[in-house]
Structures are given as C-alpha cells and as structure tokens.
Amino acid sequence: MIGLSHYLTLSAILFSIGLVGVLRRRNLLMLFFATEVMLNAVNIAFAAISHYYNDLTGQMFAFFIIAIAASEVAVGLGLLIVLYKKYGSLDLDDLATMKG
Amino acid sequence: MENLVYIALFAPFAGSLFSALFAMNPKQTFVGIVASSLLFTSFIASAMLAYHVSTTGNPIHVTMMEWISAGDLFIPFGFIVDQVSVTMMVVVTLVSTVVHVYSIGYMDHDKSFNRFFSYLSAFVFSMMILVMSDNFAGLFIGWEGVGVCSWLLIGFWYHKADKTREENPSISPSWAANEAFIVNRIADLGMLIGIFILYWNTGSLQYDVVFAALPDLSGSVLNAAAIFLFIGAMGKSAQFPLHTWLTDAMEGPTPVSALIHAATMVTAGVFLVIRANPLFGMDEVAGVSMFIASLGTFVAFYAASMALIERDLKRIIAYSTLSQLGYMFAAAGLGAYWIALFHLAAHAFFKALLFLGAGNVMHAMDGELDIFKMGGLKKVMRGTWIYMGIASIALAGLPIFAGFYSKDAIIETAFNEGTYIIWFMLVLTAGMTAFYSFRQVFLSFHGEERYKPLGFHPHEMYKYVLIAMSPLALLAISAGWFMDDYKAFIYGLLPHYEMSEHTHHIAWLLGTIVVIVALSGIALAYIKYARKGANAFKRDYEKEKTFIYKLLKNQYYVPVAYEMFITKPYAMISEHMWKDVDMKIVDSTVDGIANFIYKSGDSARKMQTGNLSNYLNWMAIGSVILLVIAAISAMLV
Numbered sequence: 001m002i003g004l005s006h007y008l009t010l011s012a013i014l015f016s017i018g019l020v021g022v023l024r025r026r027n028l029l030m031l032f033f034a035t036e037v038m039l040n041a042v043n044i045a046f047a048a049i050s051h052y053y054n055d056l057t058g059q060m061f062a063f064f065i066i067a068i069a070a071s072e073v074a075v076g077l078g079l080l081i082v083l084y085k086k087y088g089s090l091d092l093d094d095l096a097t098m099k100g
Numbered sequence: 101m102e103n104l105v106y107i108a109l110f111a112p113f114a115g116s117l118f119s120a121l122f123a124m125n126p127k128q129t130f131v132g133i134v135a136s137s138l139l140f141t142s143f144i145a146s147a148m149l150a151y152h153v154s155t156t157g158n159p160i161h162v163t164m165m166e167w168i169s170a171g172d173l174f175i176p177f178g179f180i181v182d183q184v185s186v187t188m189m190v191v192v193t194l195v196s197t198v199v200h201v202y203s204i205g206y207m208d209h210d211k212s213f214n215r216f217f218s219y220l221s222a223f224v225f226s227m228m229i230l231v232m233s234d235n236f237a238g239l240f241i242g243w244e245g246v247g248v249c250s251w252l253l254i255g256f257w258y259h260k261a262d263k264t265r266e267e268n269p270s271i272s273p274s275w276a277a278n279e280a281f282i283v284n285r286i287a288d289l290g291m292l293i294g295i296f297i298l299y300w301n302t303g304s305l306q307y308d309v310v311f312a313a314l315p316d317l318s319g320s321v322l323n324a325a326a327i328f329l330f331i332g333a334m335g336k337s338a339q340f341p342l343h344t345w346l347t348d349a350m351e352g353p354t355p356v357s358a359l360i361h362a363a364t365m366v367t368a369g370v371f372l373v374i375r376a377n378p379l380f381g382m383d384e385v386a387g388v389s390m391f392i393a394s395l396g397t398f399v400a401f402y403a404a405s406m407a408l409i410e411r412d413l414k415r416i417i418a419y420s421t422l423s424q425l426g427y428m429f430a431a432a433g434l435g436a437y438w439i440a441l442f443h444l445a446a447h448a449f450f451k452a453l454l455f456l457g458a459g460n461v462m463h464a465m466d467g468e469l470d471i472f473k474m475g476g477l478k479k480v481m482r483g484t485w486i487y488m489g490i491a492s493i494a495l496a497g498l499p500i501f502a503g504f505y506s507k508d509a510i511i512e513t514a515f516n517e518g519t520y521i522i523w524f525m526l527v528l529t530a531g532m533t534a535f536y537s538f539r540q541v542f543l544s545f546h547g548e549e550r551y552k553p554l555g556f557h558p559h560e561m562y563k564y565v566l567i568a569m570s571p572l573a574l575l576a577i578s579a580g581w582f583m584d585d586y587k588a589f590i591y592g593l594l595p596h597y598e599m600s601e602h603t604h605h606i607a608w609l610l611g612t613i614v615v616i617v618a619l620s621g622i623a624l625a626y627i628k629y630a631r632k633g634a635n636a637f638k639r640d641y642e643k644e645k646t647f648i649y650k651l652l653k654n655q656y657y658v659p660v661a662y663e664m665f666i667t668k669p670y671a672m673i674s675e676h677m678w679k680d681v682d683m684k685i686v687d688s689t690v691d692g693i694a695n696f697i698y699k700s701g702d703s704a705r706k707m708q709t710g711n712l713s714n715y716l717n718w719m720a721i722g723s724v725i726l727l728v729i730a731a732i733s734a735m736l737v
Contacts (some may be wrong), residue, residue, distance in 0.1 A: 023717050031716075096710035 007048030014041035028083070028090040032076055068069045101152060102162050105181055107426035109228050112139045112196070114223035127213035129204065130399055135217040136200035139224060143193035150186045154589050159183070161234060168237070176303055180234035184441065188231040188371055191445045195363040195452045196224045198572055202456050203355040205565035206463060210353075218254065220359065223249035227364035231371060236295045236303040239372070243288065243336065246365050251281040253359075254352040269350040269415075269659070278354075280345035287335020287342055291372075294328030297321060311378040319384040326379055326388040329372060337369025337425050340399050344659050346422055350414040356461030357414060361421040362452035367444050370428045374594070377437045381595055393433025397514075397522045397529075400426030402656075404532040408539075409652045413458050413469045416540045420495060421451055423533060424507075430526065431510040434517045436597040438590045442583065443506035450494035450502060450576035456569050457488040461544060464558035465551065471540060472639060473556075476549035480558050483566040485545045485571050492541045494576040496534035496618050499611075505580030508611050509655040515610055516603040530614050534621030542630035547637055596654060 014037055021034025042061040050058025084090055115138035119131050153159065159182030168175040181189070200220060207213050226249055230242025255277030262272040268436040270276045299305055301321050302313040314322065333339070338346035346366065350357055360366060373380055375393065380389050403422035410416045424447045431440035462469055464481060478485040497508065507530065514523035551558065560566075599607065629637045643649055654660060707718065 019720065023713075024722055026713055092711055092713045095712070098708075098710040 004048055006054045008045055011041045011045035011048070014038075014044065017041075026092045028080055028092060028095075031092075032073065032080070036069060036073070039065055101149070104145045104149050104152075105160060105162050106164075107178055108149060108193070109179065109225075109232060111142035111145070112193075112221045112225040112228060114138055116218050116225055119218035119221060122419070123212075123215040123218050125214055126211060127208075127272070131214045132200070132204035132217050135221050136197060136204065137186045139193060139197045139200050139221065141708075142228070143190070143197050146186065146189040146193045149181050150190050151707045153183060153592075154180060155188050157592050159593075163234075172303065175235060175237045177232040177238065178306070179232040179238075180307070181232065181584060183302050183590050184371075184374060185231045187441060187445060187590070188367070189228065191367075191448045192224065192227050192231065192363045194571065194575075194592060195448050196220075196359060198452065198568055199355045199359050199363075201568035202358075202565055203353075206355055206459050206545040207353065207561045211255070216253075216353070219249055219252045219256070220355070223253060223356075223359060223364050227368070230368055234307055236298065236307070236310070237305050239375075240288075240292070240295060243291065243332070243368060246336070246368060247281060247284045247288070250284075250349070250356075250360060251277045253356040254280050254349045256353055256356065257351070260351075265659070267413075269655070270351045273351040276345070276348040276350075280349050282375070283342050283345045284335045287332050289334070290328045290330075291332020294325050294330075294332060297325040297328060301325075307375070311376075314378055314382065322379065323382045323388060326376075326385040329376060329379070330388065330392060332371045333369030334395075335369070337366050337371075337429070338422055339369070339395055339425065339429065340402060341658070342663065343399065343403070343422055343637075343691050344655070345657070346654065347415050347418045348659075350412070350418050354414065354455060354462055356450045357418070358455035358459070361455060362448040366425055367448065368427065370432060370440060370444050373432045374427070374437045374441050377432075377595060380432070381435060381437070389433045389435065391433070393430045393514075393519070393522060395429075396426040396429025396433055397525045398426070400430065400529045401525050401532075402426075404529045404536065406652050406655055407536040408532060409504070409649055410536075411470050411472050411476075413461060413471050413540060413544065415469075416457070416471075416536060417451070417454050417458055420454075420533060421447075423529060424451070424495075427507060427510050427526065427531075430522060431513055434513050434519070434522075435595070436510070436513040438587060438597060439506065439509045439513055441594070442586055443510060443588065446494070446502040446506040446576075446579045449572050449579055450491040453487055453491040453569060453572040453576050454495065456572070457491060458483050460484040460565070461488075461558075463561060465556050468551075468556065471543040472550065473554055474544040474551055475547040475637075476545070476718060477551070477558055478545040479549075481545070481560045487520070487566075487569055488541055488545065490573050490576050492537040494621060495537045497530055497614060498534075498618060499615060500580075501575070502576050502579035504615075505583045508614055509583070511614055512599060512603060512607060512610055516599045527614055527617055531617035531621040535625050538625035539629055542625055543637065546630040548632055613670035645662060679681055 011040055015077040018034045018036075018038030018041060021037065022031055026029050027036060046062040046065070050056060050062075080090060083095075087095060089095070115135035118138070119135050122128055122131050149160065159180055161178065163178040165177050166174075167177045203216065203220060207216050210216065213522050222602045223246065226245030227244050228242070228247060230239055233239045233242060255274045258274045258277070260272050260274075262275060263273065295305065301317050302310045304310055304313075316702035335342045346360075349360060352360070379385065380392070400423045403419045403426065407416050407423070410419060416699050424443070428440045428443050428447070431437075431443060458469075460481065461474070461477065461484060464477070464484075465474065468474075490501070494503040497503040511523060511526045511530065514520075514526055574590070603610075631637070644653075651657070707714075709715075
C-alpha cells in the first residue's frame with residue numbers, strides 16, 4: 001500500500017535533485033529545469049497531503065503553482081533567448097558581469 | 101503701576117535690541133543717544149515706582165506670565181517692586197544712565213561704538229531682572245545674564261594680545277573676561293545648590309513662600325542653604341578667595357568698570373544677602389552670618405592694603421570697591437541689612453563718579469594709567485579734579501559727604517554688636533581708605549607735572565560728559581543727608597536695626613575717631629605725595645625691594661598661587677586626560693568600531709563574485725541556516 005510517507009519521500013527526493021541541480025549546474029536553461037523539478041516536488045507534496053487530510057486547498061495550490069510556473073517559464077525562456085542572442089552563451093561563469 | 105514696572109524693566113532691553121541692530125555698523129551717535137534715553141526712561145519709571153512705594157508703603161507684585169509649570173514645579177515670571185528692589189532699581193538705572201551718556205563721549209573713537217551700547221544696555225537689563233524678580237529662578241537668570249554681559253564687556257577689546265603678568269597683571273582683556281566668567285561660574289554652582297536645597301525643603305522658589313517656610317526647617321538645612329547661597333554671593337561680589345577677577349576686570353573699557361562696580365554686578369551678592377535676610381537673620385545661622393561679617397571685614401582690610409602701593413589708577417579704585425563691599429558684608433553679617441543697603445547705594449554714586457573721573461584721566465593721558473607718570477593734572481582738568489576730589493572725600497568718609505554717614509553707621513554697628521575686633525579693623529581700614537584714595541588724587545592731580553617730560557598732552561573731557569556726571573557728584577555729597585528718611589522708608593520691609601542706648605551716647609566719639617583716623621590718612625598722603633619742589637614725591641626704589649611691598653604688589657601672591665596650584669595642575673590634568681584618556685581610550689574605541697566595520701565589509705565584499713550560481717549557493721546555505729534555527733526554536737518551545 002502506498003501511503004503519505006511514500007509520496008513525501010518521493011517529493012523530498014525530487015526536491016533534493018532539483019536543489020542540487022540549482023546549486024551545481026552552470027547552464028541557465030538547466031537551472032530552469034532544476035527549478036521546475038523543485039516546484040513539481042512541492043506539487044506532489046501538496047497533492048498528497050491534501051488527499052490525506054481530505055482538504056482540497058492543497059490541490060488548488062498545486063494548480064496555482066503549475067499555472068504560475070508555466071507563465072514563469074514562458075517569460076524566462078523569452079529572456080533566455082534574448083540573452084543567448086546577445087552573449088552567445090548561457091553559461092553563468094561567462095555571464096558574471098556584476099563582480100563586486 | 102504695572103505698566104511702570106514693565107517700562108522700568110524692558111526699556112534697557114529695548115535699548116539693547118535697538119543698538120544690536122546697528123552692531124556691525126561704524127559709529128552712529130544716535131545709537132548711544134537712543135540707548136541712553138531709554139535708560140533714562142527706565143530711571144524715571146523706577147523713580148515713580150519708588151515714590152509710589154514710599155507713599156503707600158505697599159509693594160507692587162506683578163506676574164507677567166507662567167514660565168515653568170511641570171508637575172509640582174511652578175515658576176512664574178513674576179516681579180516684585182518693594183522697598184529693597186526699588187532702591188536697587190533707582191540706583192542701578194541712575195548710575196547706568198550716567199554711564200551711558202558718559203560712554204557716548206568716552207567711546208567716541210571706538211569702532212565698535214554701537215556694539216558697546218548693545219552690551220551695556222543688556223547688562224543693565226540683566227541686573228534689573230536680578231533685582232526685580234520675585235523668585236530665586238528669576239534671580240538666577242539675572243545672575244547669569246549679568247555674568248554673560250560682564251564677560252562680553254570685560255573682553256570688549258578682545259583683540260589685544262596676552263602679556264606676561266609682570267607687564268600687565270591682568271594679562272589681556274580676553275584673559276580677564278574668561279577669568280571673571282569662570283570664577284563666577286564656580287560660585288554660581290554654590291548658589292545653584294543653595295537654591296536647590298531651598299526648593300527641596302520648601303517646595304517653592306517664590307521668596308514669600310520660601311521665607312514663610314523657613315522656621316519649620318532644621319538647623320542643618322538652614323545652615324547649608326545659607327552657606328551655599330553665600331558662596332554664590334562671594335563670587336559675584338568678589339569676596340576672598342574669589343576676588344581676583346574684579347581687579348583684572350579693569351581691562352574692560354572704563355564705563356564698564358563703573359557699571360560693574362557701582363551698579364550692575366558686584367552689588368548683586370550684597371543684594372542677595374539682603375534679599376534673603378529672613379534666612380541669614382535666623383538664630384540657627386548666626387554662625388554663617390558671623391562668618392560673613394568676619395570675611396567682609398577681612399576683605400575690607402585685605403583689599404585696602406593692596407591699594408596702598410598700587411600704581412594703576414583703575415586698580416586702586418577696584419581695590420577700594422572690594423574693600424567697600426567688605427564693609428557692606430560686615431554690616432549685613434551683623435544684621436544691619438538696611439545699613440548695608442544704604443552703603444551700597446551711597447557707594448554706587450561715589451564709586452561710579454570715581455571711575456568716570458578715572459576714565460577722563462585715562463582719556464586725557466592716551467590710555468596711560470600709571471599715577472606715577474601723572475601729577476599736576478588739576479591745571480588742565482579742573483572739572484575732573486573736582487569730581488574726583490568729591491568722590492574721594494565721600495569714599496574716605498569725611499563729614500557731610502555720603503560715605504561718612506553710611507560707613508560710619510557700619511563701624512558703629514560693629515561697635516554696637518560688641519565685636520570690637522571687627523570695629524577696630526574697620527576703623528583701621530577707614531584710615532587706609534582715606535590714605536590710598538587721596539594718594540591717588542594727589543599723585544594724579546597735584547604735585548609736580550611728571551607727565552610733561554614723558555610727552556603727554558592731557559586735555560579735559562567733553563563738556564556734556566562733565567555735565568552728565570554732575571548728578572553723581574551731587575549724590576556723592578548729599579546722599580547721606582537722607583539717611584533718616586531712608587531708614588523710615590526701608591523699615592517697611594527690612595528688619596529694624598537700632599543702636600543701643602550706650603552706643604547712641606558715644607556715637608559722636610566713635611564718629612570722631614573715624615574722622616580723625618581718616619584725616620590723618622589724608623594728611624599722610626598729602627605730606628608724601630602732594631607737595632612740590634624739594635619735598636616733591638620721588639619714587640623710592642629701596643622701599644620697592646622690601647618684602648611687604650612685593651607682597652602687596654603681587655596681591656599677596658594669590659593670583660600666582662592660583663596659577664601654580666589650580667590653573668597649571670588643572671591644565672596638566674586636562675592634557676593628561678586629552679592625550680591618555682580621550683585619545684587613547686575614547687577615540688581608539690570609536691576608531692576600533694569603525695575599523696572593524698570597514699574590515700568586515702572589505703572581507704565580505706569577496707562574496708560579490710557576480711556569478712549567479714555562487715549567489716544561489718549562498719542563498720541555499722542561508723535557507724538551511726534559517727531552517728535549522730526555526731527547527732531548533734520550534735523544538736525548544
């Protein structure tokens with residue numbers, strides 16, 4: 001029987017994968033993917049807990065997150081394309097222009 | 101009547117503000133005229149108030165406005181015009197009016213003519229607040245105002261450079277001004293403590309409330325209050341050991357000296373003791389009063405002794421003020437408050453006259469004050485000679501003149517109280533007073549014309565200045581004639597003091613003794629200094645080498661002692677505090693904090709790589725730390 005703890009474990013594993021991606025990746029596009037993974041990890045946790053408590057609020061939140069993530073990707077990808085056109089690279093090490 | 105009170109009080113203030121408008125301009129005679137006429141207005145108002153008080157016998161009490169009202173503390177801006185304050189008001193405004201008119205002539209060539217009048221009127225205004233206030237807080241405001249104005253005026257010629265003590269005992273005007281201000285500040289602390297003691301124990305600062313509550317207070321409280329109030333009086337009235345500033349204050353322009361000595365400053369201390377007579381007259385504080393009388397007697401003698409050999413015309417007169425203040429305190433300490441007040445008034449007239457006369461001489465001699473370089477001036481300065489003569493006779497206390505009545509009454513009081521030592525000292529001092537005041541007159545106006553070889557061309561002062569001085573001369577002659585009327589007037593407020601039957605019987609004898617002593621002083625001065633030809637005065641260099649001469653010349657080495665034992669150690673401590681405590685501890689602590697922040701900022705700057713990936717790592721670390729903290733605090737709760 002798959003219970004709440006399994007879902008939460010899965011969510012935690014996915015979140016960690018996303019986090020490691022955010023921390024280790026240098027490519028901006030990959031960073032986007034990693035954040036998407038983290039967001040969806042949270043979505044899984046929301047849906048599972050919502051089902052567990054019989055409360056629809058969590059699932060509603062998951063939908064909101066999906067919607068916002070979609071719009072964020074739309075805007076973000078647009079920016080990435082402009083960035084790539086301008087610098088010819090999406091590598092963060094090449095884009096460090098604000099060194100203090 | 102209320103309007104008269106305000107006119108008397110604020111006319112000098114208006115004069116001061118008016119003059120201040122033109123303070124930066126070059127000399128404009130109308131400024132002096134306006135200031136003088138406003139002062140004259142104040143004098144007329146004061147005289148009308150005096151007439152009112154003497155005919156009705158009722159004091160006028162006005163409250164202008166509420167000033168401080170916080171919790172239990174309630175201090176109104178109130179003024180009282182009673183027998184004591186109206187006496188002071190008339191004396192102050194009369195002398196000040198004359199001094200103002202005189203200054204128009206005296207400060208003729210000074211480029212800061214307008215500024216001078218602004219300060220002068222402000223000085224009078226402060227003194228008016230001081231004498232008219234109906235509470236200790238107002239008195240203290242006037243007290244401090246007088247201090248500030250005296251600082252401004254003594255240091256009026258602040259641009260003069262410092263000199264050594266041998267060249268000029270006062271060093272420089274700005275030095276003398278600072279000395280006067282600082283010495284007064286020390287005494288003011290005592291005064292403030294005295295006021296606090298009274299407030300804590302009576303809950304009010306109003307004279308009438310405080311004095312009504314006095315009988316309920318314990319002896320130690322009364323003694324403490326009396327002692328601290330008297331310390332304040334000692335500073336303002338330049339009693340030993342806070343007396344050095346008064347002679348150094350001669351660095352100010354001469355009209356200022358006249359004002360300080362006759363009207364607006366040194367009399368404040370005597371006024372305070374007279375005003376607080378319900379306190380000083382109590383049996384519990386008899387010890388303090390006796391101390392006041394003894395100190396007064398000592399100062400009278402001490403100052404007179406220094407005047408005996410002084411060569412600086414103004415300093416001689418300054419010593420005589422010190423000495424006469426001693427007389428006033430002696431009378432007040434012995435309980436004869438009204439006699440002290442009467443001597444204060446009489447003294448104000450002839451002392452102002454003396455100073456203004458000295459100003460004429462100084463004006464004539466191009467600022468030279470050494471009486472050894474004068475002599476025979478009466479030929480060229482007849483008017484001034486007459487005035488100086490009148491004032492000196494009054495000071496010496498010869499019959500008919502003002503000083504005779506008031507000083508004689510003080511000496512009689514000392515005899516009446518059975519304090520024969522005080523009596524003897526005062527009689528002796530009277531002889532010395534006569535000697536040094538006539539030494540000064542004879543050396544400057546009689547004898548050989550020693551100024552001629554030195555190339556001086558003395559000339560008499562302007563006519564209108566001499567005319568302006570005439571009221572003072574008249575009063576220096578006649579003020580004593582009204583002693584009995586004044587007694588009847590002042591008895592409305594001050595405690596009665598009458599001589600006993602015994603003293604009354606031998607009063608003529610006591611008076612004769614004083615007059616004989618004074619006359620012999622004058623005769624001695626005449627023999628030594630006034631003659632011409634073969635017997636003419638010659639400087640005795642042998643005598644100037646004796647120990648006593650040097651002791652007196654150096655003012656008993658008191659200023660030097662102050663410098664060695666107070667000023668210099670204080671400067672050393674200050675330098676030590678500056679270099680070791682301030683620079684090494686305070687400054688380095690502040691610098692250390694600043695350096696720490698600079699350095700930590702500099703090292704934290706390395707985080708700013710500009711690489712987004714690094715920032716994200718830092719963000720993750722921060723989030724983890726926050727999570728850990730949140731978890732720990734959740735567990736602890």
